[in-house]
Amino acid sequence: MQTQDHNGTDEVHAKRARRKQARPGELLAAALDLFVEKGFAATRAEEVAAHAGVSKGTLFLYFQSKEELFKAVVRETLAGRFETWSIEIKLFEGSTADMLRYAMNEWWKHLGATKASGISKLMMSEACNFPELAEFYHQEVIVPGQKLIETILQRGIDQGEFTVTDMRYAVLGVMAPMVFLINWKHSLGMCTGLNYPIDPDQFINNQLQIMLQGLVKRTP
Amino acid sequence: MQTQDHNGTDEVHAKRARRKQARPGELLAAALDLFVEKGFAATRAEEVAAHAGVSKGTLFLYFQSKEELFKAVVRETLAGRFETWSIEIKLFEGSTADMLRYAMNEWWKHLGATKASGISKLMMSEACNFPELAEFYHQEVIVPGQKLIETILQRGIDQGEFTVTDMRYAVLGVMAPMVFLINWKHSLGMCTGLNYPIDPDQFINNQLQIMLQGLVKRTP
């Protein structure tokens, strides 16, 4: 050991450090998978550790408790998502209806279809137990998401394409079905035996159709 | 003597019966409160009993297991509603747009606004871990609810009022915002500090407006 201390410390430390830096990420990824699949309470700490390829003890070396792990998962997964979209939207050319269509399909492709969408279900169940997280989630996800939607709707109004009575609730009206879709996907939609599949593309397209044209027959 | 015995017995039985009949209701009420507040898994059987003012053992006198208790709660608070509504819908006179408006407002008044609506959030979190409950909920609540919506939409089509491209997804389109509304109410909406209140009536009215007329400006 002494001998090694002389010539290998730096190297070893580097390796260790690299490994140490990788660990939290691996643990967080494993935790996301499992929390989303089974919920917070039903996910065993040991299982998370195993999925990350480390031992039970190591998990607690990096996260004080299962609750802290959960918080870290939510924070980590949601770090800066909406900026890119915001820019993309500003550059979009075409009708606002197409923009909305585009935005919703993009959202599904890059968020709804990914594991990250499972966070929504998680927050739903655990919001009350982790109020700080709820607030964080609200600020980091809900608010930016709503801003994005508002931007789109406002463009529609400004360009004389859309009619919106109450912006705040119009935004919620766009958001609600998307939230429903991912929550369903990660809860009842996952239960085998239900045999009630929702095709996300069809769901989104239909939703767009209704939102844009409404159910009431138009007299041409 | 016989007469007296008879009278006496009946009286006793009556009191007993009254108590025995009251218990399940008290337990169900307590269970609903706690399940909604803390989730199914996180609610301890003893706690439910305590809230109902009885001991742990008594709970199991009336419900075979925690799962059965949950099912009873669902049956009691949700499953029973749909029959009445189904009849009410059939007797409704007026435009189908008005019918939808009426239905959604009634739904909010009698379900959404009550504690029972918290069960939806509950199912979201527990569906994967208790597949039997998920299936039960699907059969007893989701399916009847969707049938109701379908009946309304079909009436709209039949009377030449509505245009529906895909019935299945149209139904989901009606259902999604309502589910979102109650899930929000019992999760993020409950967290103090968020300061993001959703007024259910406004939400529903706006939703109706969008669903019926669409966002796209109509050329009169």
Added chain:
Amino acid sequence: MQTQDHNGTDEVHAKRARRKQARPGELLAAALDLFVEKGFAATRAEEVAAHAGVSKGTLFLYFQSKEELFKAVVRETLAGRFETWSIEIKLFEGSTADMLRYAMNEWWKHLGATKASGISKLMMSEACNFPELAEFYHQEVIVPGQKLIETILQRGIDQGEFTVTDMRYAVLGVMAPMVFLINWKHSLGMCTGLNYPIDPDQFINNQLQIMLQGLVKRTP
């Protein structure tokens, strides 16, 4: 009530008394059945009461506790069994081998085949928990049984038919297989799925054959 007190008390009391006297017997019979079938611990007090056609509470009106009930069952079931046999044996005419054969078959018919034989298995399991009962059982059943066997063997010796090296162990040698038979019958023999039936008559006959003639080939 007052009125009735005047002309009906005696009759009622008589009925009650009769019923009260019958109750313990019915309870003991039910308890014997269930204790033998399922063991002491696995038999629920309520079940015993139900089998006797009374309510749970009533059981504890007659027996202080489940343990007292058990003691009463054993005591009651074994009250005076061996006197009759003792007399019968004395009057028997024929070879002692025949007498032994007769005795063992009678024993099976009148004890081994009856529910009472289940007590043996019970005592086996519970002897250490109820030492007084063990002693009682020993005095009331084991000792008289052994005396009976000894009487038979002694007759065999006296008449020059049998050779016995050590009377005490010879007696045990006769007793052991019979005890084994009833214990097996009420334990492993009862388990469905074992598919290992022991026919008591064949068992007894074979046992007699071995006991009398031995396994070693006789040179005629």
Added chain:
Amino acid sequence: MQTQDHNGTDEVHAKRARRKQARPGELLAAALDLFVEKGFAATRAEEVAAHAGVSKGTLFLYFQSKEELFKAVVRETLAGRFETWSIEIKLFEGSTADMLRYAMNEWWKHLGATKASGISKLMMSEACNFPELAEFYHQEVIVPGQKLIETILQRGIDQGEFTVTDMRYAVLGVMAPMVFLINWKHSLGMCTGLNYPIDPDQFINNQLQIMLQGLVKRTP
């Protein structure tokens, strides 16, 4: 470093392994003691753990359930014996009468006299309530035991030493007294106050004498 790490790890593993290897044995010993003393159902898992000097949780680290613990006890203390005996029997030289004598005395020395013999009584009481255990015991203990006896008797027949009318019941005839002996030892034989000691050696010798020669006087 590698070398050191390796050495260090091995050392640690060795110590750990030694401890991990010792635990099951300690737990099995404790379990045997308690199961025999109090029965399967009446023995609390925590008590077994305490007797082994560990906590409740540790028991379940090594044995999946109480039933598995019991099976392990049976495997450890009983099931393993029969193979050795089977070989020993095959190598035996001498008369079959001597072989039987040898076998029964060996059985007593290595099984009957040990705590393991208490399992027989245990099975008697619990067979009906734990059918899986009963079947396991039957397959792992009864069947091999009977095979062993059959082998001996068959040798006696083959060498012209024994006469056996019905092999199956002859086997039971050898087995029955031995089972009786150990059951007695662990039940009534244990109750102080009975003052009815059975000397196992005398019992076995007498049993052999009767089994081999029979009670009926031989005319030389």
Added chain:
DNA sequence: CATGAATGAGTGTTCATTCAT
């Protein structure tokens, strides 16, 4: 740093026993 053996508080459920009616 990493491990995994050990812990012990916590949970659903059962059942002998009590006691108001």
Added chain:
DNA sequence: GATGAATGAACACTCATTCAT
């Protein structure tokens, strides 16, 4: 006397967390 609703102690088993190695 008789009932059966209510009790609460008990028990098998789980799992987040600790800590000696």
